[in-house]
Amino acid sequence: MSRIIVVTSGKGGVGKTTTTSNLGAALAKQNRSVALIDADFGLRNLDLLLGLEERVVYTAIDVLAGECRLAQALVKDKRLKGLVLLPAAQNRNKESVNPEQMKKIATALAKGYDYILIDCPAGIELGFRNAISAANEALIVTTPEVAAVRDADRVIGLLEAEGVNKISLIVNRVKPLMVEENKMMSVEDVLELLGVPLIGVVPDDEKVIVATNKGEPLVLGEYESVPAQAYSNIARRLEGEKVPFLDLMANQGNLLSRLRRMFGG
Amino acid sequence: MKRENRTTPKVDIRRYTDDQDGCMTFEPTISLDKIDDLPDSSPLVNRYSQISLKRDGEEMLLILPTQSEINSDLPWSETWQELKHLLKTKEQSWQLGTNVCLVAKDRLLDARQLQTIAETLEDVKLSLVTVSTNRRQTAVAAATSGYSVQQNTMSQPLIEPQNDSEETTTATMAEPLYLQSTVRSGVEIRHPGTIVIFGDLNPGGKAIAAGDILVWGRLRGIAHAGAQGNHQCRITALQMEFTQLRIADAVARAPKLRPRRLSPELAFMSTEGIRLAKTSEFAKNYIFSSPQKAWIDKNQAK
Ligand SMILES: Nc1ncnc2c1ncn2[C@@H]1O[C@H](COP(=O)(O)OP(=O)(O)OP(=O)(O)O)[C@@H](O)[C@H]1O
Ligand SMILES: [Mg+2]
Numbered sequence: 001m002s003r004i005i006v007v008t009s010g011k012g013g014v015g016k017t018t019t020t021s022n023l024g025a026a027l028a029k030q031n032r033s034v035a036l037i038d039a040d041f042g043l044r045n046l047d048l049l050l051g052l053e054e055r056v057v058y059t060a061i062d063v064l065a066g067e068c069r070l071a072q073a074l075v076k077d078k079r080l081k082g083l084v085l086l087p088a089a090q091n092r093n094k095e096s097v098n099p100e101q102m103k104k105i106a107t108a109l110a111k112g113y114d115y116i117l118i119d120c121p122a123g124i125e126l127g128f129r130n131a132i133s134a135a136n137e138a139l140i141v142t143t144p145e146v147a148a149v150r151d152a153d154r155v156i157g158l159l160e161a162e163g164v165n166k167i168s169l170i171v172n173r174v175k176p177l178m179v180e181e182n183k184m185m186s187v188e189d190v191l192e193l194l195g196v197p198l199i200g201v202v203p204d205d206e207k208v209i210v211a212t213n214k215g216e217p218l219v220l221g222e223y224e225s226v227p228a229q230a231y232s233n234i235a236r237r238l239e240g241e242k243v244p245f246l247d248l249m250a251n252q253g254n255l256l257s258r259l260r261r262m263f264g265g
Numbered sequence: 266m267k268r269e270n271r272t273t274p275k276v277d278i279r280r281y282t283d284d285q286d287g288c289m290t291f292e293p294t295i296s297l298d299k300i301d302d303l304p305d306s307s308p309l310v311n312r313y314s315q316i317s318l319k320r321d322g323e324e325m326l327l328i329l330p331t332q333s334e335i336n337s338d339l340p341w342s343e344t345w346q347e348l349k350h351l352l353k354t355k356e357q358s359w360q361l362g363t364n365v366c367l368v369a370k371d372r373l374l375d376a377r378q379l380q381t382i383a384e385t386l387e388d389v390k391l392s393l394v395t396v397s398t399n400r401r402q403t404a405v406a407a408a409t410s411g412y413s414v415q416q417n418t419m420s421q422p423l424i425e426p427q428n429d430s431e432e433t434t435t436a437t438m439a440e441p442l443y444l445q446s447t448v449r450s451g452v453e454i455r456h457p458g459t460i461v462i463f464g465d466l467n468p469g470g471k472a473i474a475a476g477d478i479l480v481w482g483r484l485r486g487i488a489h490a491g492a493q494g495n496h497q498c499r500i501t502a503l504q505m506e507f508t509q510l511r512i513a514d515a516v517a518r519a520p521k522l523r524p525r526r527l528s529p530e531l532a533f534m535s536t537e538g539i540r541l542a543k544t545s546e547f548a549k550n551y552i553f554s555s556p557q558k559a560w561i562d563k564n565q566a567k
Contacts, residue, residue: 153449153469157449157452
C-alpha cells in the first residue's frame, strides 16, 4: 500500500519544501516511486527547488478543472527514475482548492506510486487543511527554535485531532556548535517537548542552500555531503530500516569537547 | 501516546522563552498580583471553549453555546473543530453507542451541520438521537433528518431569568475532566470542575479549572485553578516547569532559573500568595483556613 505523507511545520521558512524535495529525491534514488504534491498554492516553489520549473505545463488546478488528465500534469524528473511532481498553480490562491479535491488527487496518485509526499504551506488555515486532508502520516519539520517548536506542537495537536497519528519529527538546521555552547535547543530538548518519534536530524549547512539555488536535490551531488546523507537516512528510516543518527558533532568541535562527549560530560 | 525515555536535556527551555528579570535564588513565594486583565464575570464562560459534553443519566448532553456567547464572527468550522477536539480529549469516557442529546439552544443549525455533528459523534461511537432547540428552523431541520426534537420556545418563561443551564453546572462542581493526552500549544482547556491531565501541559497550552489541576507529567504551560475564586484549589504536577500558575485571583510567574526538582510539587495559596511545596509533604503540613482564605502551616496554627 502506498503511503501518503504530509510535510508540515506550522511556522514558515523552516524547511518543508527543502525536506520534501530532498527526501523525495532520496526515496527515488532508493528505487521507490515517488509523487510530490505542491500544496502551497500561490507560493509554489517545489518545482524550483527540484529544477523543474521550466517543464511545468499544467497544474493541480487544471486537473481539477478537467482541463487535463492527472498524468499529463505530472512533471517527470529526468535525473531520477520514479520521481514526479504535481505542481501547484502560482496565480491562484489557497481558496481555489478544497480538502475534498486534494484528497481526490492524492488518492488517485496513490494508486501509481509508493510514496506521495505533500509539501504543506505554512500556517494552520485552509491551505494546511487541504494539505493534510489526504495524509495518513505526517513529517513535522522544525528548527531548534522556541517559536518553531511551539508551532510544531500546535500542528501535532491539530493532526492528532484529525486522526493523523503516525507522526515523525525532523529537526532541521541544527548547529552543533551552538548546541554545544548552550546557545541553541538541542535535539533532545525538542524531542522531550514534542513527544513524537525522531526520524531525522539535518544540520544547518550552506550546501543545502547551494543545492536549492541550483535546483539539484542533494542526493544527486557528486559526493555524499553530510546533509545529503541525512536525507538518505531519513528515506531509509521511512522504509523501516534502523539507521543510527549522524553524529553531527563528529567533524565539529575541538579535541577537548570531543573528549568531554566521550566521557559523557 | 508514545513517549520515549530520554535523558535530561542539557538546556533549560525556559531560558529561551523567558525574557523577564531573572533571580538566581528561588523564593517559595513567587509573586502575588491581582489579575487586572481578567473580567469579573465567570472566566469559565469564554468564547474559546463553549461546547460541553456531560452525562445525564443514561445519555450524554452535548451543549452548544448560545448565539450571544459566541463571537459573532466565529465560523461554524471553528465550532466543529472544537467539537472534534473535545471529543478526542474525552474519548473512552463513555460506553460505545451512548445516545446523545444535542442542546442547541438558540443556535441555528441546518441539516448539513446536524449531519456533520452526527458523523463526528459517530466517529467516537456516540449516536445523536435528540436535538433540543428553541429555534423553529433548527427543530425543522432536525425533525426532517429524523432526530427526535425537544423544542423549548422562547415564549416559554424560563425559571431562572438568564443563563439557565450554565448556572446549574457551575454552582455545583462538575465531575473531573480526564484528559488522556498531552495538552499542546494553542489548546486551552476550560472546565467547571477539576482537570486531570495524563500527559504534559506544554508551553502555549492552558488549563483553566474551577477546581484543582493535576498534571501527571510536566507542567510547562499555564494552569489556573479555582478560576471562579476558590482559594482552596491546588495545582500539582510531576514536574513543575510552568510558564505561569494562577490560583483564584493570584498569579505566579516562572522564575527565570529554577533548578529541576525531582519530586512532584504542589502549588497552593498561602497567606503571602502562591507557594510551592513537595506534594508528598503538603497534606501533613498545611490546613486550609477559611477566614484567611489560605492554606496555613498546621504547626503554627496550633
Ligand atoms: N538544513 C538547512 N541548512 C541551511 N539552509 C536551509 C536548511 N534547510 C532549509 N534551508 C533554507 O531555509 C530557507 C527556507 O526553506 P524552505 O523554503 O524549504 O522552507 P519552507 O518551510 O518550505 O518555507 P515556507 O513556509 O515559506 O513554505 C531556504 O532558503 C532554504 O535554503
Ligand atoms: Mg515551502
